[in-house]
Amino acid sequence: MKPSLLVVARLPDALQHQLNTHFDCHHATQLDEASLAALAPRLRGIAANGESSVTRALIARLPALEIIAVFGVGYDGIDVEAAREHAVHVTHTPDVLTDDVADFAIALLLATARRVVSADRFVRRGQWPAGQYPLSTRVSGKRLGIVGLGRIGQAIAQRAAAFGMHLAYTGRSRKTDVSYAWFPDPQTLAANVDFLVVCAYGGPTTRALIDARVLQALGPNGLLINVARGSVIDETALVNALRENTIGGAGLDVFCHEPQVPAALFDLDNVVLTPHMASGTASTRQAMADLTFDNLDAHFSGRPLPTPVP
Numbered sequence: 001m002k003p004s005l006l007v008v009a010r011l012p013d014a015l016q017h018q019l020n021t022h023f024d025c026h027h028a029t030q031l032d033e034a035s036l037a038a039l040a041p042r043l044r045g046i047a048a049n050g051e052s053s054v055t056r057a058l059i060a061r062l063p064a065l066e067i068i069a070v071f072g073v074g075y076d077g078i079d080v081e082a083a084r085e086h087a088v089h090v091t092h093t094p095d096v097l098t099d100d101v102a103d104f105a106i107a108l109l110l111a112t113a114r115r116v117v118s119a120d121r122f123v124r125r126g127q128w129p130a131g132q133y134p135l136s137t138r139v140s141g142k143r144l145g146i147v148g149l150g151r152i153g154q155a156i157a158q159r160a161a162a163f164g165m166h167l168a169y170t171g172r173s174r175k176t177d178v179s180y181a182w183f184p185d186p187q188t189l190a191a192n193v194d195f196l197v198v199c200a201y202g203g204p205t206t207r208a209l210i211d212a213r214v215l216q217a218l219g220p221n222g223l224l225i226n227v228a229r230g231s232v233i234d235e236t237a238l239v240n241a242l243r244e245n246t247i248g249g250a251g252l253d254v255f256c257h258e259p260q261v262p263a264a265l266f267d268l269d270n271v272v273l274t275p276h277m278a279s280g281t282a283s284t285r286q287a288m289a290d291l292t293f294d295n296l297d298a299h300f301s302g303r304p305l306p307t308p309v310p
């Protein structure tokens with residue numbers, strides 16, 4: 001008999017198809033309370049994504065649960081502690097998306113500093129014949145601060161180094177294997193850089209880590225890029241800072257209440273907004289899908305999990 005899975009995210013069609021072939025899949029959005037209660041004793045796995053929420057309460061409701069497989073590297077929406085207490089494995093998809101997310105952070109930085117998106121609007125609106133487009137901000141050779149020097153942060157640093165940028169970072173601990181300047185907190189880092197890129201873990205430990213004081217320290221010419229989680233930034237403070245030009249601009253791929261984006265940002269020309277797409281290339285999403293499936297398949301075939309969360 002195929003193991004029963006609860007699917008709590010909209011997954012890529014090919015992955016969902018593969019899951020349907022190997023598992024008895026049930027979509028959380030299609031289940032009412034009574035049907036979930038009836039299914040609960042036989043649900044052995046959950047398929048989720050980086051934005052999913054799998055709470056302690058849900059884990060406690062599923063006595064047969066053995067594994068939660070996340071299609072994504074971030075698993076801040078999963079109550080990993082509750083999973084551990086119930087001996088439930090949690091897997092994710094690290095490494096395969098690192099390059100694409102780092103590429104995208106640089107793309108957002110260039111787009112924001114060089115005002116690529118509003119320049120495109122300028123041309124399309126037929127404004128060019130009427131005058132010059134305003135000058136933009138140089139990126140090469142500037143000071144880049146990285147909040148969270150993990151796999152993705154280090155890949156961003158490598159790319160930025162090729163632009164002759166001076167690198168600094170803040171994170172939970174000072175790394176002994178890199179030569180970049182280290183600052184103990186985001187505020188001090190922000191005060192010492194031109195651009196701040198956020199690629200820290202989401203979750204309670206980093207909630208609103210980038211607050212009004214950090215934005216103030218970044219200053220009116222500073223740019224903020226976020227490819228991590230919306231929750232890492234105090235979104236209200238960010239909207240205020242952008243409106244009042246306390247910071248120079250922002251490139252944002254993630255938001256607090258996706259897919260909702262604060263409407264106040266829509267009218268601002270100093271922001272570039274993208275729909276949580278940093279890992280969204282066809283090849284990387286396929287690699288993430290393969291890894292998500294491999295983890296589930298390994299578990300139910302009694303093989304070691306390829307990528308359990310640390």
Ligand code: 8YV
Nearest residue numbers: 049050051071072073074279
């Ligand atoms: C999403 C992400 O998972 O990997 C992560 O943590 O945030 C993304 O790659 C992806 O958008 C699928 O939902």
